[in-house]
Amino acid sequence: xxxxxxxxxxxGWFTLEPQPSxxxxxxxxxxxxxxxxxxxxxxxxxxxxxxxxxxxxxxxxRIWSYTQNCYSPPxxxxxxxxxxxxxxxxxxxxxxxxxxxxxxSPDVDVEALEVGTEVELTIGTLYEDEQSExxxxxxxxxxx
Amino acid sequence: xxxxAVLGVGMHPWGKWxxxxxxxxxxxxxxxxxDAELDWNEVQFVSGANTVRCGYPGYxxxxxxxxxxxxxxxxxxxxxxxCASGTTALATARAQxxxxxxxxxxVVGADTTPKGFLAPNQGxxxxxxxxxxxxxxxxxxxxxxxxxARRRMELYGATARDFAKVKVKNSQAGVxxxxxxxxxxxxxxxxxxxxxxxxxxxxxEICATSDGGAAVVVSSVDYARRHGIANPVKIAGISTVLPRxxxxxxxxxxxxxxxxxxxxxxxxxxxxxxxxxxYAESGLGPEDLDMxxxxxxxxxxxxxxxxxxxxxxxxxxxxxxNDGETSLGGRVPVNASGGLGAFGEAVPAQALSQICxxxxxxxxxxxxxxVQGARAGLCINYGLFGHGSCVxxxx
Ligand SMILES: [Zn+2]
Numbered sequence: 020x021x022x023x024x025x026x027x028x029x030x031g032w033f034t035l036e037p038q039p040s041x042x043x044x045x046x047x048x049x050x051x052x053x054x055x056x057x058x059x060x061x062x063x064x065x066x067x068x069x070x071x072x073x074x075x076x077x078x079x080x081r082i083w084s085y086t087q088n089c090y091s092p093p094x095x096x097x098x099x100x101x102x103x104x105x106x107x108x109x110x111x112x113x114x115x116x117x118x119x120x121x122x123x124s125p126d127v128d129v130e131a132l133e134v135g136t137e138v139e140l141t142i143g144t145l146y147e148d149e150q151s152e153x154x155x156x157x158x159x160x161x162x163x
Numbered sequence: 164x165x166x167x168a169v170l171g172v173g174m175h176p177w178g179k180w181x182x183x184x185x186x187x188x189x190x191x192x193x194x195x196x197x198d199a200e201l202d203w204n205e206v207q208f209v210s211g212a213n214t215v216r217c218g219y220p221g222y223x224x225x226x227x228x229x230x231x232x233x234x235x236x237x238x239x240x241x242x243x244x245x246c247a248s249g250t251t252a253l254a255t256a257r258a259q260x261x262x263x264x265x266x267x268x269x270v271v272g273a274d275t276t277p278k279g280f281l282a283p284n285q286g287x288x289x290x291x292x293x294x295x296x297x298x299x300x301x302x303x304x305x306x307x308x309x310x311x312a313r314r315r316m317e318l319y320g321a322t323a324r325d326f327a328k329v330k331v332k333n334s335q336a337g338v339x340x341x342x343x344x345x346x347x348x349x350x351x352x353x354x355x356x357x358x359x360x361x362x363x364x365x366x367x368e369i370c371a372t373s374d375g376g377a378a379v380v381v382s383s384v385d386y387a388r389r390h391g392i393a394n395p396v397k398i399a400g401i402s403t404v405l406p407r408x409x410x411x412x413x414x415x416x417x418x419x420x421x422x423x424x425x426x427x428x429x430x431x432x433x434x435x436x437x438x439x440x441x442y443a444e445s446g447l448g449p450e451d452l453d454m455x456x457x458x459x460x461x462x463x464x465x466x467x468x469x470x471x472x473x474x475x476x477x478x479x480x481x482x483x484x485n486d487g488e489t490s491l492g493g494r495v496p497v498n499a500s501g502g503l504g505a506f507g508e509a510v511p512a513q514a515l516s517q518i519c520x521x522x523x524x525x526x527x528x529x530x531x532x533x534v535q536g537a538r539a540g541l542c543i544n545y546g547l548f549g550h551g552s553c554v555x556x557x558x
Binding site: 028029046048049050051052053054055057062063064065066083084085086087088089090092093094095096098105107109114115116117118119120121122129133134135145155 | 282283287289290294295296298302305309310311313317318358360362363364409411418420421422423424425428
């Protein structure tokens with residue numbers, strides 16, 4: 020049987036190669052970053068506006084906080100059956116001065132995490148159906 | 164800012180009654196009118212706090228409640244700002260009163276909620292951050308509460324025991340509130356034996372979703388005097404502010420914060436700035452408060468509010484709690500009503516239920532949960548997508 024195609028769960032939010040990264044915008048006027056890139060123009064009210072440049076956000080950051088979810092969330096989240104708890108981390112990117120959420124790679128023990136732990140962006144499978152395997156970004160502690 | 168008077172308040176008890184939200188709103192409205200000794204036909208303006216979970220009647224709640232009470236030709240408005248809806252509806256009534264457009268107004272909010280986690284709207288909604296957070300990473304409301312709780316632990320040394328103590332305190336208060344949904348005093352052992360929902364928070368520490376209704380009759384101070392109330396409870400300040408860019412705390416339903424790369428770090432986040440406007444309007448400060456009702460979506464979140472309100476310095480909330488300062492009998496009791504922990508969220512009604520509680524307290528009518536000698540109180544919450552909500556009442 021042929022392998023199912025692996026596709027990002029959402030288009031245009033992150034790259035897979037050569038290294039996974041989040042795709043954001045940077046305002047040429049004030050230097051603010053935006054993620055996801057849903058803004059049509061700068062939302063900094065003190066910025067006179069500027070050219071938007073598409074940029075890859077920092078691939079590493081430090082954990083601002085984290086939690087393990089122990090109950091299956093409602094749709095549209097697709098939970099495995101039986102449900103498996105998963106960890107969500109809020110990660111602070113130093114250059115961008117912003118915090119981005121993401122699930123932590125499922126093989127990482129939540130006990131190994133602390134506020135301040137350095138993590139990097141990786142790609143994991145969020146869920147699969149008959150047609151495809153759907154990919155999403157994860158945060159994963161940088162190997163010491 | 165000029166004050167307005169609270170003539171009457173009323174509530175429908177919180178619970179999981181499964182009835183039409185209009186029933187709850189009408190019951191609360193009739194009780195508020197009776198408390199105000201005012202005939203419905205005398206109400207000049209009806210201000211509804213909307214619900215988005217009950218179909219079209221919920222989007223036009225002002226006229227829905229008015230219709231159920233009987234159309235009188237009064238003026239009407241309907242407001243939605245998620246958990247801040249009640250305060251928005253109250254601020255609208257205040258504006259009408261202070262502009263002279265009306266003298267007496269009825270403000271009503273009520274909701275009927277589904278079971279379980281609050282879920283996003285149905286369908287494929289790739290442009291809606293509230294849908295995307297579930298689709299892309301299963302970030303529930305408790306996920307956000309848990310992120311704040313964990314950060315408190317690592318930043319300030321808060322413990323899971325501290326969080327459980329907040330729940331113990333509020334559940335003891337809720338026992339004495341006939342409008343509360345949960346009227347059971349939980350022990351530390353019971354709380355710590357309840358299942359973890361999102362670590363470190365346990366089931367008994369996360370607020371449920373409830374049905375309920377609340378209503379407030381407000382008027383000009385002059386109207387109150389003519390109506391025979393010489394010393395009414397007064398609304399001294401209202402805050403309905405937006406956040407300021409850039410917001411540094413990850414808030415529901417977003418997957419990322421703003422970036423401070425272009426601006427530097429702001430002095431204080433959204434939750435710090437919400438009460439400031441109400442303090443400024445009222446001329447009161449945190450030291451003047453006799454009590455506060457805060458938005459305890461989780462036990463841990465209540466501790467954050469002590470600091471955002473200026474009741475103590477950042478990092479000192481656990482000490483304030485453990486010294487009993489925020490318990491009934493302490494310096495500034497917090498959530499003497501039992502809070503959301505004892506009530507659960509009934510979104511458009513909850514800000515108004517806080518006003519009801521403060522009004523009863525400032526009148527000295529709260530029975531076994533009375534804050535002795537209370538003269539000034541503050542209530543605060545905020546709505547999804549950036550709606551501040553804070554009201555200061557005094558007598
Ligand atoms: Zn800009």
